[in-house]
Amino acid sequence: MTQREHGLLNPNACAKLRKPLTIEDYVKSKYVSDPLRMLDSVMVCDGANGVLVTTKEKAREKGLDKMVFPTAYAEITNYKAFEPDAEITEGGFSVVGPKALSKAGIKPADVAMFHPYDDFLVAILLQLEQIGFCKVGEGSRFILENNFSYRGNLPLNTGGGQISAGQPGLAGGGVNLTEAVRQMFGEATDRQVKNIGNAVVTGIGTIPIGRNWSSSGVLVLEQ
């Protein structure tokens, strides 16, 4: 619901998704495979995005004075891929989430904005648990107890995320990255977050057998 509201404030979001959504709409939406509904699933669309990655010096030479700094990145692929008895909900974020945050010297409570890869809403819940915002099994409660609005205590996917802006194919991973950078540049206009000291952006890729995803990446951006 919160992400859909963000999408309404994002001129770059897909027109098809820029419609208000109520809890009733969500609950009535059709099931694809129990317990996942159509509205739990991302809509693929056309689109593209990009960021310029360069040194401070080169940026200044080009007259660019807005920049953010990646201070930590961790990625893992095929986490427990060869353990047929691993829990299906176990994922690589339980390794790279804490690793990236620790590299950047921040704890989950210090995270100003969270921009998790959201091809399916359940992925957000699993990431919140695995990265350490809450304990495993407490994801639902954490979501209910926190305010993910751009005005809330943990702004999340403030442009609507892929769920409410669209997933432009393989450029899907860039949707939340560019939103995080835009926020940190102070250019998010109607949905501008106040505390933009840092952002955690994540990526998910590949679908393996017997698990939810195979590649997990966590990036920490700081001012």
Add this chain to the structure above:
Amino acid sequence: MSTVKRAVPAANSYTQTQPFWDGTKERRLMVQRCNQTGKLQWPPRPVSIYTGKRDLSWVDVSGEATLYSWTVTRSAWPGHEDRLPYICAYVRLKEGTRLLCNLLDYKLEELRIGMPVQLTWDSLDEGVPYPAFKPVISGGGGA
């Protein structure tokens, strides 16, 4: 009569699977076994996921398993509308490893994570048998 097409996949297209398909003709579920560790693996691969070596064989499993989890598909894969609702499940074979399959002969409200299930046979086109699983009906008394 169902209009659902369930094409028989070609054997050996990316790795050796002929022993699996030969087994289905005799209603035997054949699974790869790593000879060095004795562990089973599914799906079939060119090498053992435990050792990385090609030292693999195929074994006949008992068909006993437990239900790890399942989902009820309500929006059909295109062309499979006549099968709705159908269940995709993960079962854990008694001998080890997990297998993705359909469940047959079940009552939805009686499904439980961990319940015993057993091998049964579904069919693809051309009458080709394909393994599925169904809940074990216990003789009497409950869990």
